[in-house]
Amino acid sequence: MKFIYPILCLILIALLSCRKEKIKAGNKRLPNETQRGRGIFGCYIDDQTYIARKQPAVVYNETDGYLNLSNDFQGRYFRMFVYNGLYTEGIYAFDSTGEEFIYRYPYGVKGGELNYLEITRLDTDEEVVSGKFELDVFSNVLNKKIKIRDGRFDLKMEVIH
Amino acid sequence: MEDLTLKWRLFISLTFLLMSCEEEKGPLPAKTHEGLNTIGYYVEFPLNYQSNSNNGYIAKTWRDHGDSCYVTNNELIIIDSDPNNLAGFYGSLENHDLKMTFQLDPVSENVDFSDVEYYNPLNPSSYYFQDGDSSYYCDVTYHNTSKKIISGIFAFTLTQVDSVVFNDTLHLDTTGLSVKVTQGRFDLKYH
Numbered sequence: 001m002k003f004i005y006p007i008l009c010l011i012l013i014a015l016l017s018c019r020k021e022k023i024k025a026g027n028k029r030l031p032n033e034t035q036r037g038r039g040i041f042g043c044y045i046d047d048q049t050y051i052a053r054k055q056p057a058v059v060y061n062e063t064d065g066y067l068n069l070s071n072d073f074q075g076r077y078f079r080m081f082v083y084n085g086l087y088t089e090g091i092y093a094f095d096s097t098g099e100e101f102i103y104r105y106p107y108g109v110k111g112g113e114l115n116y117l118e119i120t121r122l123d124t125d126e127e128v129v130s131g132k133f134e135l136d137v138f139s140n141v142l143n144k145k146i147k148i149r150d151g152r153f154d155l156k157m158e159v160i161h
Numbered sequence: 162m163e164d165l166t167l168k169w170r171l172f173i174s175l176t177f178l179l180m181s182c183e184e185e186k187g188p189l190p191a192k193t194h195e196g197l198n199t200i201g202y203y204v205e206f207p208l209n210y211q212s213n214s215n216n217g218y219i220a221k222t223w224r225d226h227g228d229s230c231y232v233t234n235n236e237l238i239i240i241d242s243d244p245n246n247l248a249g250f251y252g253s254l255e256n257h258d259l260k261m262t263f264q265l266d267p268v269s270e271n272v273d274f275s276d277v278e279y280y281n282p283l284n285p286s287s288y289y290f291q292d293g294d295s296s297y298y299c300d301v302t303y304h305n306t307s308k309k310i311i312s313g314i315f316a317f318t319l320t321q322v323d324s325v326v327f328n329d330t331l332h333l334d335t336t337g338l339s340v341k342v343t344q345g346r347f348d349l350k351y352h
Contacts, residue, residue, distance in 0.1 A: 057191070057193070059193075059195055061194075061195070064194075064305075066194055066195075068191070068193055068194075068195065070191055077188060079191040079192075081192070081193075081194075083194060083302070083303070097191075097192045099188070099191075099192070102188050106188070160195065
């Protein structure tokens, strides 16, 4: 029995050393849908609320009509692209790369499934892009579907001329 | 005896807890079309190469090596030669270069994949190539000749070549060993 306390201490240390998930429940309020480039990107991921803290890339190429919306937070990555043809506000779909969303494994959109992108403001002078999105993404490895809902973004972008 | 059982239970619990602390690695670079000078892929080695692991592959990523993408004699060449942080972990295999070659049509400016090699520049006998029987794809998804940007995705199965000199003649044959390059993507500026 004399070893029980050191072992319990080790278990406690091991538990504390594990990185904890801190994603809040889905009833946490998402940021308002605005169109002034205030740097928000949020959505529900199944029953969780995702609000990006890092936005490594928001890039728009006005020659090709290419848009890259990439961000990550706590091991979850969004990498969404329209590779060409996005020149004005309107309704579009993301191009499939097989890894629109990554959480340990890549999840991608599928043909015929929900894949909705609405650009509500595209301003290359002010370098602002805003919009809404909803999509279902699938992991071939896990044979699993994740529902992305109520997505909204209001971002400053890098414009490639 | 009861104490011993308890200790073993605690020890096993502790082991499981420690194993459950999974280290999170960042994913491969995104499939961008911006000339960000990124390339990334997984290399899967046969299990007999891996004495310390049973997960079947190692991840290899590479960034900011724009000097290794260039055009010469109507060929566009990409070389990934950065061993990243794999030194010493998988013997000499971590020092292999991945070289992809594309034919560049000077009139239409189309690029077509033509060749791929995986080799150690310091060890000519360790050379893998894409033989005719192996599956592969290499798709150029974006090419902008004015901005000199090329982007694409690729996957290869590469076979090791065994070369021997017999009766003063060089004989080339495959050893039967192969590596798989999977989930490849590049977004490079060339010069």
